[in-house]
Amino acid sequence: MVVSMTPEQLTVRLRDAITRLNRRLRQERPLGDLTVTQLSALTSLRIGGALTPRELSDAERVQPPTMTKIVAKLEERGLVQRSPHPTDGRQVLLAPTAEGLEVIDSYQRVRDEWLAAKLANLTPDERDTVARAASILEGLARA
Amino acid sequence: MVVSMTPEQLTVRLRDAITRLNRRLRQERPLGDLTVTQLSALTSLRIGGALTPRELSDAERVQPPTMTKIVAKLEERGLVQRSPHPTDGRQVLLAPTAEGLEVIDSYQRVRDEWLAAKLANLTPDERDTVARAASILEGLARA
DNA sequence: CACGGCTAATTAGCTAGCCTAAGGATCGTG
DNA sequence: CACGATCCTTAGGCTAGCTAATTAGCCGTG
Numbered sequence: 001m002v003v004s005m006t007p008e009q010l011t012v013r014l015r016d017a018i019t020r021l022n023r024r025l026r027q028e029r030p031l032g033d034l035t036v037t038q039l040s041a042l043t044s045l046r047i048g049g050a051l052t053p054r055e056l057s058d059a060e061r062v063q064p065p066t067m068t069k070i071v072a073k074l075e076e077r078g079l080v081q082r083s084p085h086p087t088d089g090r091q092v093l094l095a096p097t098a099e100g101l102e103v104i105d106s107y108q109r110v111r112d113e114w115l116a117a118k119l120a121n122l123t124p125d126e127r128d129t130v131a132r133a134a135s136i137l138e139g140l141a142r143a
Numbered sequence: 144m145v146v147s148m149t150p151e152q153l154t155v156r157l158r159d160a161i162t163r164l165n166r167r168l169r170q171e172r173p174l175g176d177l178t179v180t181q182l183s184a185l186t187s188l189r190i191g192g193a194l195t196p197r198e199l200s201d202a203e204r205v206q207p208p209t210m211t212k213i214v215a216k217l218e219e220r221g222l223v224q225r226s227p228h229p230t231d232g233r234q235v236l237l238a239p240t241a242e243g244l245e246v247i248d249s250y251q252r253v254r255d256e257w258l259a260a261k262l263a264n265l266t267p268d269e270r271d272t273v274a275r276a277a278s279i280l281e282g283l284a285r286a
Numbered sequence: 287c288a289c290g291g292c293t294a295a296t297t298a299g300c301t302a303g304c305c306t307a308a309g310g311a312t313c314g315t316g
Numbered sequence: 317c318a319c320g321a322t323c324c325t326t327a328g329g330c331t332a333g334c335t336a337a338t339t340a341g342c343c344g345t346g
Binding site: 021119 | 148150151153154156157158159160161162163164165166167168179180183186204205258259261262263265269270272273274275276277278279280281283284285
Binding site for chain 4: 169178180205206208209212213216231232233234
């Protein structure tokens with residue numbers, strides 16, 4: 001079932017799909033709680049262990065001042081802890097607190113209900129397509 | 144090459160890919176020019192012909208006040224025209240101006256250079272996967 | 287025919303999330 | 317030891333979304 005589409009059509013189509021789905025994801029913000037941006041940053045911290053703000057902003061593809069704000073909010077909620085860098089006084093190390101880790105876990109289970117439910121309605125074949133596309137799209141965003 | 148992934152992994156992975164790619168798309172704002180949101184609304188108007196603000200906000204999945212602002216910006220630029228509803232004095236009809244249509248066309252060609260270039264680097268197989276996924280994702284966002 | 291309740295659109299005001307520019311602290315090297 | 321580079325933050329601005337409240341117009345009922 002090859003879809004025949006010009007490159008322009010594909011570009012427009014993909015952009016549209018991305019922006020709409022993103023809007024939808026933002027809307028589904030569950031009680032409590034963290035925004036998509038905050039959760040993403042927190043998750044990067046768990047994966048990366050302790051990161052500096054610079055490393056974290058690189059990982060999240062935002063500018064450093066943006067990350068300052070995101071981290072500030074996570075800190076307010078006690079989900080991230082800041083400690084001095086052992087050898088470089090300019091830098092700071094960020095790490096999730098125990099509560100932060102807990103929050104991530106509970107989100108992994110609870111959070112994406114809306115999207116998970118939608119995905120569950122797809123055929124196995126469609127899910128497979130989406131899974132492979134997700135990897136490809138991540139690659140695009142990273143590049 | 145079937146990717147084996149739990150539903151949770153897929154959900155998280157997809158959300159991540161969407162948000163990151165969306166950030167990237169926002170950043171690539173070309174000179175001139177319309178934001179992704181504005182272009183999307185304008186395109187909906189071209190497809191839908193003349194729509195009321197309510198219809199347009201439904202189509203774009205935003206709340207009416209949000210659409211009021213988007214339309215105001217498009218109007219400022221002379222890309223959208225407002226006319227009274229023939230039978231209902233509360234409503235308003237929105238339609239793209241000639242210039243608005245022209246702008247859409249030029250964007251279709253010029254705008255998504257960044258994304259188009261990325262897509263061009265994919266293998267035909269990957270492009271096909273992305274194309275099919277785009278349709279599926281649009282369906283998700285719509286539902 | 288007027289009035290009460292609904293709907294459409296806008297206004298007001300908030301938050302998140304992104305940016306650039308500029309500043310202060312620290313590092314490292316000549 | 318001074319000076320350029322680097323790290324983080326502050327300041328300020330913009331887009332994009334939201335909810336609550338207001339204004340205007342519609343319509344059915346008494």
